[in-house]
Amino acid sequence: MHEIGVADFDIKHTIESAQPLTFFGDERVDGKGIAYTYRDNLVKVEQNGGRLAYEAYGDLNAAALKREIITRFRLRDNMHEIYEHISTDAFLRKAIQNYKGMRVTKNDPWETTLCFVISQFNNVKRIRGIVKRLIVAYGEEHTVSFGNVKLNFRSFPTPDVLAQRSVKELMTHGAGFRANYIKAIAQECSDSFDLDKLNNKNYTEAKEELMTLHGIGDKVADCILLFGYGKLEAFPVDTWIKRIVEHVYFKGREKNVKQIHEFAEGKWNKNAGYAQQYLYHFARNNSKVEW
């Protein structure tokens, strides 16, 4: 078990705020920690106040594991500066107060892509179920030993493996009409589309490229850029964000997605993704009378 000191960090709020990390399945989540897969490793993380304890089962050395933890939970983010920047009004201050320490997580681009393609016109519980069933059906199985402990887990299914399955088969896991998108995107990523190259592109260019994929539009692209590539200027506009932004900042008047993007960019620009996560989580967990 390793340890790292953390401040302005709350793992519970982080993993409960519907980010890809949690889409692996609730049985690996408890009150103070989570177990998740990173490549061919099972990583366990647990928070006790200002200390984050972690360990991995697999082939990661200590330095690589530490790097993964810091990257995944964005522990280098200057939360003081971010909070100051996005505390633009009473509402956001309240959201920050309620969920202080919640981070945007930095997940694998492919995992994030698959999760958010499945998310469209869907609900969080079903998204988790579908992703979980795809992992069970198509993820490579691993057995690791750590001392006298033996553990089985499955890594995230690769584009290559999913590309080989039929749409009809993918639908048997409950993916519905999204099975078409999963198949098409897995094929493109397995064939010629290089997700890694988007790391070297700016937000606008990377978004354009992502949106050439069949089944990735404005909102899903922003989610992938935020949670998969760590581009904090991304501001995914889903039904929750649209509702809450209209209500809080436009007196309930309807705005289209483009107008909401322009508003968010002007107000929170390089930290819009953090503002989004606090707005989203607050909206979902508080009845509308609280807004």
Place this chain on the structure above:
DNA sequence: ACCCAGGCGGGCG
């Protein structure tokens, strides 16, 4: 039974 969910592609005006 009915409604909705972290939208998108395609078609139409």
Place this chain on the structure above:
DNA sequence: CGCCCGCATGGG
């Protein structure tokens, strides 16, 4: 362009 519609599925 912007708008509108259908879409698989299952939980509330």
